[in-house]
Amino acid sequence: xxxxxxxxxxxxxxxxxxxxxxxxxxxxxxxxxxxxxxxxxxxxxxxxxxxxxxxxxxxxxxxxxxxxxxxxxxxxxxxxxxxxxxxxxxxxxxxxxxxxxxxxxxxxxxxxxxxxxxxxxxxxxxxxxxxxxxxxxxxxxxxxxxxxxxxxxxxxxx
Amino acid sequence: xxxxxxxxxxxxxxxxxxxxxxxxxxxxxxxxxxxxxxxxxxxxxxxxxxxxxxxxxxxxxxxxxxxxxxxxxxxxxxxxxxxxxxxxxxxxxxxxxxxxxxxxxxxxxxxxxxxxxxxxxxxxxxxxxxxxxxxxxxxxxxxxxxxxxxxxxxxxxxxxxxxxxxxxxxxxxxxxxxxxxxxxxxxxxxxxxxxxxxxxxxxxxxxxxxxxxxxxxxxxxxxxxxxxxxxxxxxxxxxxxxxxxxxxxxxxxxxxxxxxxxxxxxxxxxxxxxxxxxxxxxxxxxxxxxxxxxxxxxxxxxxxxxxxxxxxxxxxxxxxxxxxxxxxxxxxxxxxxxxxxxxxxxxxxxxxxxxxxxxxxxxxxxxxxxxxxxxxxxxxxxxxxxxxxxxxxxxxxxxxxxxxxxxxxxxxxxxxxxxxxxxxxxxxxxxxxx
Numbered sequence: 001x002x003x004x005x006x007x008x009x010x011x012x013x014x015x016x017x018x019x020x021x022x023x024x025x026x027x028x029x030x031x032x033x034x035x036x037x038x039x040x041x042x043x044x045x046x047x048x049x050x051x052x053x054x055x056x057x058x059x060x061x062x063x064x065x066x067x068x069x070x071x072x073x074x075x076x077x078x079x080x081x082x083x084x085x086x087x088x089x090x091x092x093x094x095x096x097x098x099x100x101x102x103x104x105x106x107x108x109x110x111x112x113x114x115x116x117x118x119x120x121x122x123x124x125x126x127x128x129x130x131x132x133x134x135x136x137x138x139x140x141x142x143x144x145x146x147x148x149x150x151x152x153x154x155x156x157x158x
Numbered sequence: 159x160x161x162x163x164x165x166x167x168x169x170x171x172x173x174x175x176x177x178x179x180x181x182x183x184x185x186x187x188x189x190x191x192x193x194x195x196x197x198x199x200x201x202x203x204x205x206x207x208x209x210x211x212x213x214x215x216x217x218x219x220x221x222x223x224x225x226x227x228x229x230x231x232x233x234x235x236x237x238x239x240x241x242x243x244x245x246x247x248x249x250x251x252x253x254x255x256x257x258x259x260x261x262x263x264x265x266x267x268x269x270x271x272x273x274x275x276x277x278x279x280x281x282x283x284x285x286x287x288x289x290x291x292x293x294x295x296x297x298x299x300x301x302x303x304x305x306x307x308x309x310x311x312x313x314x315x316x317x318x319x320x321x322x323x324x325x326x327x328x329x330x331x332x333x334x335x336x337x338x339x340x341x342x343x344x345x346x347x348x349x350x351x352x353x354x355x356x357x358x359x360x361x362x363x364x365x366x367x368x369x370x371x372x373x374x375x376x377x378x379x380x381x382x383x384x385x386x387x388x389x390x391x392x393x394x395x396x397x398x399x400x401x402x403x404x405x406x407x408x409x410x411x412x413x414x415x416x417x418x419x420x421x422x423x424x425x426x427x428x429x430x431x432x433x434x435x436x437x438x439x440x441x442x443x444x445x446x447x448x449x450x451x452x453x454x455x456x457x458x459x460x461x462x463x464x465x466x467x468x469x470x471x472x473x474x475x476x477x478x479x480x481x482x483x484x485x486x487x488x489x490x491x492x493x494x495x496x497x498x499x500x501x502x503x504x505x506x507x508x509x510x511x512x513x514x515x516x517x518x519x520x521x522x523x524x525x526x527x528x529x530x531x532x533x534x535x536x537x538x539x540x541x542x543x544x545x546x547x548x549x550x551x552x553x554x555x556x557x558x559x560x561x562x563x564x565x566x567x568x569x570x571x572x573x574x575x576x577x578x579x580x581x582x583x584x585x586x587x588x589x590x591x592x
Binding site: 005006009010013014019023044045048069070071072073131133137 | 206207527528529530531532535536539540546547548552555561562586590591
């Protein structure tokens, strides 16, 4: 592989958007009034993140935040996800999850009901599909979100 | 099969020469790692368009063709189940299998062949000691001393005993350099201490522990000492009698041998007092429904058909490294490590984790702004294989205030050019995460 190819290849994974979110994660906090919560853990690499959501009576995600540590991909994915989820309905979040999962595992998901902006962000994260060992880094936050939505009770973050 | 010229210099000591020196080379020769590399066919390949630079031998070492040929040859000519048949193949297979016990004994300078127990790996060897010796000789309130830097394999078996028997675990703290001091081990030992179980070399940081002193301290207090030699066995000359260890364990696959085979060395008089831990064929003297009697060690601990071909592979791997000479390997790898340390220190955003004076084969590091997994991926795309993560030593990572490190580890086939390739590849990490 030439140096130019190497750069293209790695830049496909480490896009500026990802590097920026990895360095400066958005919504990086633990809100006190969250009513959905789950802990995500990848025992293979030790990545951990706590996800907090506030879902109102109309099933709208009013707030979404996270804390934790991990590689650039997992932190960026969590950060971008919290931005995407705010203001969305729970069922829209489920659709986004399916789209994200499909994009990262290369199963060409349908982009129905996905805004162009969300699709662009997910596309940026989907660079991991060429790195089988890194797919879990990108999807950890999303699986954690699934768990948080399924379980109304607070999950211990210890 | 045509005989291939061995790439490595072969020196044979005369029969019946001194114990432990059987494989020693008489004349010192310059260490030609590039030449030894040719013995490892897997290393001659391109990864992502770059020549493979394998720096993950601490996870598992690659295999020399001599070892692979020995296993194949055995399966093609001599294979049968052992200790059972009256037929020729079974006799041959049994002799070759048992002969490896002698090879291992000489390699680690044990006193008797029956002190060598074949296990599935080092993990199983430690579990064997915990379940057999531990359950017989430990009771509630007794203490087992381990250190902060242990691999999970030398933590969890003792925690299982703690939960089952009510024993206590005492943890020796880490020094600022990532090592363990004998005086801290001394402070952790009490009259209740029955076993001190420590790594010879840290798998995460490469720190060499003062095992001679640690064993003396254990014995001084009436405790036994177990040494986890997984990361030492391929990097230095190990003499279990000089160390004085009661148990010494290691895995075959980190010693250029196959997976699925490891060794528990135990002093004869201690093994004799230990009950079997798994029951089955090959470990019994006689079985009736009323009463079963067990074989003497080591066979008492080898229930069922063992990994016969893997034992042959282990024997061959030991002959391979012994022919080169462990002292020569240690000297060369120390030079390699010193060179790598100098090269990596020159990278300003990089921090080496583990800076004890004595280290073996491993250099662990973090980089500012780049998570070890990102480092690992970027290096991989340049053909450089390193490990990133907690290295099965999460309590150590916690003590260091880290979640992970990147780890480059060396084998006898690594060259100074491999280190240069690592340093060059790390520049790309800096570039992306600048």
